Amino acid sequence: MLSFVIRRLLVAIPTMIVLVVVSYVLMFAAPGGPFNSEKPLPPAVMANVEARYGLDRPYVVQIATYVWNIVARWDFGPSFKYRDQTVSGLIAQGFPVTLTYGFWAFVVAVAAGVSLGVAAAVRQNSWLDYGAVGFAIGSSVLPNFVLAPILVLVFTLWLDWLPAGGWYGGEARYVVLPVIALATSYLAAIARITRSSMLEVLNSGFIRTARAKGLPMRLIVWRHALKPALLPVLSYLGPAFVAMITGSVVIDMFFSTGGIGQSFVNSALNRDYSVMMGVTILVGALTIAFNLVVDVLYAWIDPKIRY
Amino acid sequence: MSGLTDPAILGAPERDEGGRSLWADARRRFVRNRAAMAGLVVLLLIALFAFGGGLLARHDPATVNFTLIGVNAYKGVPSLETGYYFGTDAEGRDLYARTVQGTRLSLLIGLVGSLVAVVVGTLYGAVSGYLGGRADGAMMRLVDILLSIPFMFVLILLLVMFGRSLLVMFVGIGLTSWLSMARIARGQTLSIKGKEFVEAAVATGVRPSRIVLRHVVPNLAGVVVVYATLLVPEMILYESFISWLGLGVQEPNTSLGALISAGSKQILGQYTEPWQLWFPLGIFVAMLFSLYFVGDGLRDALDPKDR
Numbered sequence: 001m002l003s004f005v006i007r008r009l010l011v012a013i014p015t016m017i018v019l020v021v022v023s024y025v026l027m028f029a030a031p032g033g034p035f036n037s038e039k040p041l042p043p044a045v046m047a048n049v050e051a052r053y054g055l056d057r058p059y060v061v062q063i064a065t066y067v068w069n070i071v072a073r074w075d076f077g078p079s080f081k082y083r084d085q086t087v088s089g090l091i092a093q094g095f096p097v098t099l100t101y102g103f104w105a106f107v108v109a110v111a112a113g114v115s116l117g118v119a120a121a122v123r124q125n126s127w128l129d130y131g132a133v134g135f136a137i138g139s140s141v142l143p144n145f146v147l148a149p150i151l152v153l154v155f156t157l158w159l160d161w162l163p164a165g166g167w168y169g170g171e172a173r174y175v176v177l178p179v180i181a182l183a184t185s186y187l188a189a190i191a192r193i194t195r196s197s198m199l200e201v202l203n204s205g206f207i208r209t210a211r212a213k214g215l216p217m218r219l220i221v222w223r224h225a226l227k228p229a230l231l232p233v234l235s236y237l238g239p240a241f242v243a244m245i246t247g248s249v250v251i252d253m254f255f256s257t258g259g260i261g262q263s264f265v266n267s268a269l270n271r272d273y274s275v276m277m278g279v280t281i282l283v284g285a286l287t288i289a290f291n292l293v294v295d296v297l298y299a300w301i302d303p304k305i306r307y
Numbered sequence: 308m309s310g311l312t313d314p315a316i317l318g319a320p321e322r323d324e325g326g327r328s329l330w331a332d333a334r335r336r337f338v339r340n341r342a343a344m345a346g347l348v349v350l351l352l353i354a355l356f357a358f359g360g361g362l363l364a365r366h367d368p369a370t371v372n373f374t375l376i377g378v379n380a381y382k383g384v385p386s387l388e389t390g391y392y393f394g395t396d397a398e399g400r401d402l403y404a405r406t407v408q409g410t411r412l413s414l415l416i417g418l419v420g421s422l423v424a425v426v427v428g429t430l431y432g433a434v435s436g437y438l439g440g441r442a443d444g445a446m447m448r449l450v451d452i453l454l455s456i457p458f459m460f461v462l463i464l465l466l467v468m469f470g471r472s473l474l475v476m477f478v479g480i481g482l483t484s485w486l487s488m489a490r491i492a493r494g495q496t497l498s499i500k501g502k503e504f505v506e507a508a509v510a511t512g513v514r515p516s517r518i519v520l521r522h523v524v525p526n527l528a529g530v531v532v533v534y535a536t537l538l539v540p541e542m543i544l545y546e547s548f549i550s551w552l553g554l555g556v557q558e559p560n561t562s563l564g565a566l567i568s569a570g571s572k573q574i575l576g577q578y579t580e581p582w583q584l585w586f587p588l589g590i591f592v593a594m595l596f597s598l599y600f601v602g603d604g605l606r607d608a609l610d611p612k613d614r
């Protein structure tokens with residue numbers, strides 16, 4: 001088990017390096033640097049500016065310094081656009097917000113998705129099953145950037161129950177709509193996967209044996225069927241996590257929650273490369289770490305996996 | 308089942324075998340699937356709309372009608388008389404012509420994305436799976452590394468650095484779309500590799516490159532077609548997502564994502580011109596719905612073990 005974890009870590013590290021190098025190289029390959037403006041700076045001033053941000057040194061040194069500063073001091077460098085802000089400062093501001101509603105959305109999607117999928121599979125071809133399947137198909141064509149305005153239209157403009165946006169330190173009423181908007185499509189996908197794998201498990205021999213010896217359905221599902229049925233769900237959680245992080249950009253923009261996605265899009269609109277790179281690298285690191293956790297969990301739950 | 312392992316039938320579906328080939332079987336199954344056929348019809352109508360709808364437009368998509376500014380809410384309503392079938396957008400441009408333009412762009416993105424996936428992903432996966440051993444390990448490791456990078460962020464990085472042009476968008480989407488296709492093709496190749504006809508080809512001294520192209524790739528067709536259809540909506544969602552953020556295609560070009568973004572801002576701001584959301588959104592949802600149904604139908608028709 002330990003050697004499996006170590007081997008997975010050995011894959012994770014080059015992945016991280018590839019990501020950092022690719023984004024850094026992209027920045028240099030890009031036509032037009034961050035300090036190009038309509039009125040070109042005098043060469044002497046330009047040289048000064050580049051020296052200030054360390055852009056006059058060889059690329060390899062720059063990348064090494066960049067990586068070292070992140071690893072050793074959690075320092076992603078200064079923002080190229082706003083002199084009084086550092087990238088790590090922006091991340092420290094936005095990240096807790098993203099983490100809060102992202103966590104709740106994840107919990108809601110997994111808990112509700114699994115319950116819905118199990119219920120639909122146990123009562124196959126009932127109205128509940130059809131409802132679950134219909135919901136799953138419906139929400140797969142309603143991405144969160146479509147769902148969010150519809151939610152606001154219904155719950156804010158028509159019903160006047162919840163605020164349309166803002167964060168206010170994560171007060172409950174401000175968190176509800178972002179969580180629903182982010183969770184729904186993953187909830188549906190998890191329900192669909194759970195349902196089909198649960199159906200497969202329920203049709204297998206050991207479940208028939210359990211029924212034959214007279215175990216109540218509830219016990220069969222809990223004791224015997226749930227664990228094998230959840231394996232495909234577990235392997236979906238990796239991609240779901242990535243998609244949720246990406247989706248959080250929409251949530252941040254639409255609900256003005258002030259999360260990390262907002263600084264990403266703002267920096268994209270401002271061509272503030274260092275902020276974009278910092279966020280990309282952070283998100284990449286999170287993704288890799290999460291995939292690692294999922295893989296280890298998978299190996300732990302599924303005895304058939306050899307590691 | 309013998310039709311499954313016979314490369315002659317899969318490789319040349321147009322040849323008349325006298326009997327029922329796998330493809331003829333699949334077609335029968337597909338035609339009998341009512342949801343898939345309905346999806347196909349809707350999809351064809353949308354394609355007709357996207358590529359021929361411009362002929363019906365009475366206004367140019369980029370022309371601003373200055374007489375409508377400020378009085379859009381009651382003069383720009385959808386009507387057959389003024390020729391603004393879908394009304395006008397906030398700038399007084401013909402929403403019908405712009406929706407045609409946006410739908411066309413979305414369809415093109417979907418097609419290009421899956422085309423790259425089909426060509427690059429299939430070949431890469433087939434070669435990797437066929438070679439096996441070290442080469443396979445290295446090639447798949449590369450895919451794993453690329454898959455765990457949050458590509459939406461990298462794509463936005465690309466768009467910001469190299470300008471928001473269609474070319475960058477196509478390249479960026481092409482870069483990501485082939486990855487999971489390569490994995491699927493590889494898995495399938497592994498099982499094909501052990502079949503007798505491949506063994507026979509090896510025994511008669513056929514070159515490896517020829518075996519991959521003539522014997523392995525045609526047998527991947529079923530899986531590849533199914534997955535490519537499911538990839539189209541994904542690519543369309545990608546593009547719409549980026550355009551929704553305002554980081555995608557630039558004016559005067561437009562896409563469904565950009566139109567939905569503008570429409571939802573309008574509807575949440577004043578709610579005087581709701582058609583600006585409902586028309587693009589309706590087409591978008593109908594398109595995704597029908598693509599999912601067609602993809603599902605194809606999977607049922609072509610993947611015999613999933614029935």
